[in-house]
Amino acid sequence: MLPAMRSALVSGGNRGIGLEVVKLILEGSRECRVFLGCRDLASGQALAQKFSATYGSRVEAVQLDVTRQESIDACGVACAKALGDAPLDVLVNNAGILLEGDGKPFSMEAARDTMRVNFEGLVALTQHFMPMLIRSPCGIILSTSSGVGARTLGLLSEADRFALTDASLDVRRLSGVLSRLVDDLHRPDNPYHAIPTVAYGLSKLGVNCYTQVLARQYTMMCINACSPGFCNTGMCADYTGTRTPKSPILGASVFRQVLFTELGFGRTGVFFKENSKAGTPVDEAVSVVDPWIALPQGEPSMTPPAVKLTAAPMSAAAIPTALAMA
Numbered sequence: 473m474l475p476a477m478r479s480a481l482v483s484g485g486n487r488g489i490g491l492e493v494v495k496l497i498l499e500g501s502r503e504c505r506v507f508l509g510c511r512d513l514a515s516g517q518a519l520a521q522k523f524s525a526t527y528g529s530r531v532e533a534v535q536l537d538v539t540r541q542e543s544i545d546a547c548g549v550a551c552a553k554a555l556g557d558a559p560l561d562v563l564v565n566n567a568g569i570l571l572e573g574d575g576k577p578f579s580m581e582a583a584r585d586t587m588r589v590n591f592e593g594l595v596a597l598t599q600h601f602m603p604m605l606i607r608s609p610c611g612i613i614l615s616t617s618s619g620v621g622a623r624t625l626g627l628l629s630e631a632d633r634f635a636l637t638d639a640s641l642d643v644r645r646l647s648g649v650l651s652r653l654v655d656d657l658h659r660p661d662n663p664y665h666a667i668p669t670v671a672y673g674l675s676k677l678g679v680n681c682y683t684q685v686l687a688r689q690y691t692m693m694c695i696n697a698c699s700p701g702f703c704n705t706g707m708c709a710d711y712t713g714t715r716t717p718k719s720p721i722l723g724a725s726v727f728r729q730v731l732f733t734e735l736g737f738g739r740t741g742v743f744f745k746e747n748s749k750a751g752t753p754v755d756e757a758v759s760v761v762d763p764w765i766a767l768p769q770g771e772p773s774m775t776p777p778a779v780k781l782t783a784a785p786m787s788a789a790a791i792p793t794a795l796a797m798a
């Protein structure tokens with residue numbers, strides 16, 4: 473019997489995927505109180521007020537800007553005050569930005585801002601809440617990543633891939649490698665400019681590698697990342713391409729499957745993705761285990777086939793070996 477999930481914090485919980493995650497946690501665990509992280513507290517409080525008709529006082533808005541340490545600290549104080557001696561059971565790292573693509577020219581400032589929110593902010597938030605999460609009997613961190621992260625990792629040079637998938641990687645070295653990769657983008661002749669939305673991709677592969685580092689370090693917790701797939705949220709509002717986005721509720725269903733079904737139970741260091749086509753009814757949605765690295769076509773895949781719920785997750789330690797064989 474799994475321990476009950478009694479508290480969760482969702483960053484960027486005020487709209488898009490994050491708002492759907494708040495709702496599905498409230499629905500999935502009737503005992504769970506949810507801290508809805510939002511930059512604009514007034515709008516978060518208005519949402520919490522709306523939710524109170526259905527969920528009573530189980531949802532509480534907390535001001536949270538992941539790029540500001542004082543905001544993270546204050547959010548920690550607010551959650552600790554509400555929880556008393558109880559731990560935080562679940563952290564959903566969802567806040568994120570995408571500043572590239574859709575014809576926008578590359579900008580170093582946008583690249584650094586992307587890293588600041590998607591990677592550095594996520595690390596700062598996680599580190600702040602780790603002492604509260606460690607005390608939980610279920611201790612879950614689930615970070616919103618993207619298939620772009622896996623594809624970007626697969627397109628880096630072999631040396632960079634090795635640096636990022638080394639089983640002895642720690643947070644300091646990971647941050648150092650990512651800083652170097654982003655700094656090097658100032659050179660117009662950097663071949664990585666050929667990678668679509670390269671800064672977003674680096675930030676999300678950073679999320680993936682950080683997830684692996686933590687999963688190796690905190691073996692009693694379930695620390696995973698997931699991708700909702702391409703969804704019709706504010707992030708993609710300027711998209712002019714031909715792909716049909718999914719509804720946010722369909723994309724967010726990967727969180728339900730990881731948090732509340734056997735797909736995620738007992739697994740750590742795994743990358744999950746929502747695998748349904750746009751238009752699929754939510755109750756028919758299917759999420760699967762997916763590779764951390766999408767190697768370019770022709771190179772052997774290094775992750776076992778997905779969807780076998782009983783299969784052991786690929787161990788983080790196996791990655792460098794698998795890469796060496798590729």
Ligand SMILES: NC(=O)c1ccc[n+]([C@@H]2O[C@H](COP(=O)([O-])OP(=O)(O)OC[C@H]3O[C@@H](n4cnc5c(N)ncnc54)[C@H](OP(=O)(O)O)[C@@H]3O)[C@@H](O)[C@H]2O)c1
Pocket residue numbers: 483484485486487488489490510511512536537538539566567568569589593616617618619699700701702703704705706707708
């Ligand atoms: N949509 C997709 O196709 C897709 C695909 C794969 C992964 N994702 C990931 O899904 C996550 C959610 O994105 P979304 O699609 O739901 O986009 P969205 O509708 O634009 O929502 C982004 C959320 O992040 C918050 N946020 C941005 N900067 C923040 C900061 N500095 N501190 C705290 N919160 C911040 C936003 O808050 P404000 O309301 O204050 O701006 C908003 O709540 C992101 O991590 C994204 O990378 C999305």
